[in-house]
Amino acid sequence: xxxxxxxxxxxxxxxxxxxxxxxxxxxxxxxxxxxxxxxxxxxxxxxxxxxxxxxxxxxxxxxxxxxxxxxxxxxxxxxxxxxxxxxxxxxxxxxxxxxxxxxxxxxxxxxxxxxxxxxxxxxxxxxxxxxxxxxxxxxxxxxxxxxxxxxxxxxxxxxxxxxxxxxxxxxxxxxxxxxxxxxxxxxxxxxxxxxxxxxxxxxxxxxxxxxxxxxxxxxxxxxxxxxxxxxxxxxxxxxxxxxxxxxxxxxxxxxxxxxxxxxxxxxxxxxxxxxxxxxxxxxxxxxxxxxxxxxxxxxxxxxxxxxxxxxxxxxxxxxxxxxxxxxxxxxxxxxxxxxxx
Amino acid sequence: xxxxxxxxxxxxxxxxxxxxxxxxxxxxxxxxxxxxxxxxxxxxxxxxxxxxxxxxxxxxxxxxxxxxxxxxxxxxxxxxxxxxxxxxxxxxxxxxxxxxxxxxxxxxxxxxxxxxxxxxxxxxxxxxxxxxxxxxxxxxxxxxxxxxxxxxxxxxxxxxxxxxxxxxxxxxxxxxxxxxxxxxxxxxxxxxxxxxxxxxxxxxxxxxxxxxxxxxxxxxxxxxxxxxxxxxxxxxxxxxxxxxxxxxxxxxxxxxxxxxxxxxxxxxxxxxxxxxxxxxxxxxxxxxxxxxxxxxxxxxxxxxxxxxxxxxxxxxxxxxxxxxxxxxxxxxxxxxxxxxx
DNA sequence: GCTACCTCGGCAATCGGTTGGCAAACACGC
DNA sequence: GCGTGTTTGCCAACCGATTGCCGAGGTAGC
Numbered sequence: 001x002x003x004x005x006x007x008x009x010x011x012x013x014x015x016x017x018x019x020x021x022x023x024x025x026x027x028x029x030x031x032x033x034x035x036x037x038x039x040x041x042x043x044x045x046x047x048x049x050x051x052x053x054x055x056x057x058x059x060x061x062x063x064x065x066x067x068x069x070x071x072x073x074x075x076x077x078x079x080x081x082x083x084x085x086x087x088x089x090x091x092x093x094x095x096x097x098x099x100x101x102x103x104x105x106x107x108x109x110x111x112x113x114x115x116x117x118x119x120x121x122x123x124x125x126x127x128x129x130x131x132x133x134x135x136x137x138x139x140x141x142x143x144x145x146x147x148x149x150x151x152x153x154x155x156x157x158x159x160x161x162x163x164x165x166x167x168x169x170x171x172x173x174x175x176x177x178x179x180x181x182x183x184x185x186x187x188x189x190x191x192x193x194x195x196x197x198x199x200x201x202x203x204x205x206x207x208x209x210x211x212x213x214x215x216x217x218x219x220x221x222x223x224x225x226x227x228x229x230x231x232x233x234x235x236x237x238x239x240x241x242x243x244x245x246x247x248x249x250x251x252x253x254x255x256x257x258x259x260x261x262x263x264x265x266x267x268x269x270x271x272x273x274x275x276x277x278x279x280x281x282x283x284x285x286x287x288x289x290x291x292x293x294x295x296x297x298x299x300x301x302x303x304x305x306x307x308x309x310x311x312x313x314x315x316x317x318x319x320x321x322x323x324x325x326x327x328x329x330x331x332x333x334x335x336x337x338x339x340x341x
Numbered sequence: 342x343x344x345x346x347x348x349x350x351x352x353x354x355x356x357x358x359x360x361x362x363x364x365x366x367x368x369x370x371x372x373x374x375x376x377x378x379x380x381x382x383x384x385x386x387x388x389x390x391x392x393x394x395x396x397x398x399x400x401x402x403x404x405x406x407x408x409x410x411x412x413x414x415x416x417x418x419x420x421x422x423x424x425x426x427x428x429x430x431x432x433x434x435x436x437x438x439x440x441x442x443x444x445x446x447x448x449x450x451x452x453x454x455x456x457x458x459x460x461x462x463x464x465x466x467x468x469x470x471x472x473x474x475x476x477x478x479x480x481x482x483x484x485x486x487x488x489x490x491x492x493x494x495x496x497x498x499x500x501x502x503x504x505x506x507x508x509x510x511x512x513x514x515x516x517x518x519x520x521x522x523x524x525x526x527x528x529x530x531x532x533x534x535x536x537x538x539x540x541x542x543x544x545x546x547x548x549x550x551x552x553x554x555x556x557x558x559x560x561x562x563x564x565x566x567x568x569x570x571x572x573x574x575x576x577x578x579x580x581x582x583x584x585x586x587x588x589x590x591x592x593x594x595x596x597x598x599x600x601x602x603x604x605x606x607x608x609x610x611x612x613x614x615x616x617x618x619x620x621x622x623x624x625x626x627x628x629x630x631x632x633x634x635x636x637x638x639x640x641x642x643x644x645x646x647x648x649x650x651x652x653x654x655x656x657x658x659x660x661x662x663x664x665x666x667x668x669x670x671x672x673x674x675x676x677x678x679x680x681x682x
Numbered sequence: 683g684c685t686a687c688c689t690c691g692g693c694a695a696t697c698g699g700t701t702g703g704c705a706a707a708c709a710c711g712c
Numbered sequence: 713g714c715g716t717g718t719t720t721g722c723c724a725a726c727c728g729a730t731t732g733c734c735g736a737g738g739t740a741g742c
Contacts, residue, residue: 032728
């Protein structure tokens with residue numbers, strides 16, 4: 001596996017230091033401050049001088065040193081994105097959306113995850129705060145007060161959560177849930193279960209409360225079933241409790257849990273959707289793969305990511321953006337729903 | 342959606358500047374340089390003085406300013422991780438592994454993707470290089486020379502690729518492919534196809550060449566079928582060509598392509614594995630979800646991520662780490678393989 | 683020809699750390 | 713009492729930008 005003569009590789013000492021504005025200044029015979037202005041105060045200088053400096057800069061392959069700029073300005077050009085679990089496919093599109101907006105505005109995103117641990121989340125958030133201009137907290141498991149403390153240090157926006165006094169971007173779970181329960185009701189389901197997510201999750205609360213209120217309104221019975229983790233394993237592990245609950249349909253906290261339950265049903269010979277209908281949340285990658293394909297309530301993930309970053313940017317600029325309306329969810333009907341047995 | 346009285350939110354000006362070593366110096370009556378040494382040259386100072394300073398620091402809630410440190414030292418404490426497509430589940434575990442090692446060593450990871458575009462990859466890499474200590478290039482689509490140029494600027498490690506003179510971490514595709522073809526052969530398959538990935542992908546070349554050599558050695562016929570993109574859509578779109586090729590088994594460039602093909606087969610009534618056996622690569626999230634569950638060749642993703650970062654760290658320290666042996670792949674038998682028709 | 687104003691570019695301070703060199707203070711041996 | 717050596721902490725320069733202020737020179741108005 002030796003790919004090359006080690007002696008031919010650059011050592012750190014070999015690499016030439018990148019050019020600075022001082023190099024450009026020397027080359028063009030002006031002062032460094034003039035170079036700085038030429039490069040980021042267009043119009044401030046004589047057009048011809050500016051041209052000359054810009055040319056010299058690109059000839060030298062000059063790239064601004066973000067650290068050096070950050071020191072006097074206090075702006076790092078970096079945003080922190082903290083999610084509860086990187087390996088949860090639900091964050092794909094959200095991250096993508098966030099990245100797109102960040103890239104367009106010339107910001108860099110630092111992605112980190114807290115592995116569903118509040119302690120780790122706090123530690124990571126604090127560490128990130130020293131090197132970013134603002135933080136996007138997605139599905140935070142922290143307590144309100146901790147988030148407020150973080151907010152008192154640096155700009156911050158929460159996604160999928162509401163905290164007193166903190167700018168937020170959230171989905172409106174109502175449309176998706178309403179349609180889903182409507183479908184279940186029309187298919188004759190009267191006893192349904194909600195397979196719960198983490199208690200510290202605000203979104204879990206929203207989903208449960210909305211499902212609960214809707215079910216009650218429509219005279220369906222509904223029970224909440226605990227699950228240990230918002231993962232496929234968590235869903236599989238809840239199978240026994242679901243079965244014992246004697247319901248004809250399950251609304252799961254998220255697709256991961258729904259997929260875990262679905263698989264377990266198949267492995268135990270419980271016919272889905274014949275004997276049990278299952279609906280998930282999020283419409284993650286893979287939700288359409290199993291047979292039956294999973295019906296789910298799609299979250300506006302890309303938009304949540306995009307709006308989150310935009311919101312954060314105006315927050316950083318000191319603007320006080322209006323809290324916009326929540327982004328609507330949408331029911332995606334697939335094969336995991338059928339007439340109640 | 343108004344969550345709070347806007348007037349109660351901190352404005353940027355409201356936030357108090359974080360404490361600096363100057364604050365600590367003033368508080369303890371020593372000079373800033375002494376504070377600096379107390380905090381990161383243990384033993385250089387009188388033990389008692391050091392204690393006093395450390396106590397004051399933690400009392401003030403001091404956190405070092407990474408930018409300020411980066412300036413004189415040239416070390417940013419940040420590593421860049423550049424993947425070809427963030428939304429490809431294959432990178433989950435790799436990113437996880439990389440993050441774990443980075444976190445343990447106190448480094449921060451900046452994750453970016455190039456959306457399968459070489460131009461974007463180069464631009465992003467160059468941008469990242471100004472603010473990180475080193476770069477991990479995963480599945481790069483750049484040309485060798487471009488990578489070498491990047492390497493001449495900052496430390497860099499490539500994953501899933503070999504480039505002359507560049508430290509690399511790669512999988513050994515042989516074990517997985519050998520076992521997979523062995524199984525196919527024993528099941529009576531004699532005509533197989535390789536559904537190709539991006540031409541610019543080194544890994545695609547490895548997979549094809551190894552499959553080719555092995556098939557030839559064992560007297561199986563093998564053909565290469567192009568696919569337009571290494572995605573589910575790409576796999577679906579290749580269905581016609583696969584069907585026309587008159588083979589009994591397909592080895593796909595990755596699971597995404599395999600899943601796309603699998604779905605398309607189902608939609609067109611082609612029985613898998615009855616009439617066509619399918620094997621993927623990577624064992625991504627979701628590979629086990631469809632019916633039939635996808636057989637695949639698992640990549641040591643977590644290890645690739647971990648080793649990649651470790652390798653990068655020694656590279657940054659100026660060490661010249663030995664090129665270690667490639668990490669073995671492993672065949673994962675599921676339901677998408679059966680006896681040849 | 684004089685004042686008033688504007689344009690253009692440089693000086694120097696600043697951001698928050700790090701670090702080489704030095705000097706003060708102290709201990710020790712003789 | 714003096715030379716030598718060691719410990720300890722400070723001074724000041726530096727990293728690479730940004731920016732307030734100022735002065736030189738040009739232009740215009742009267």
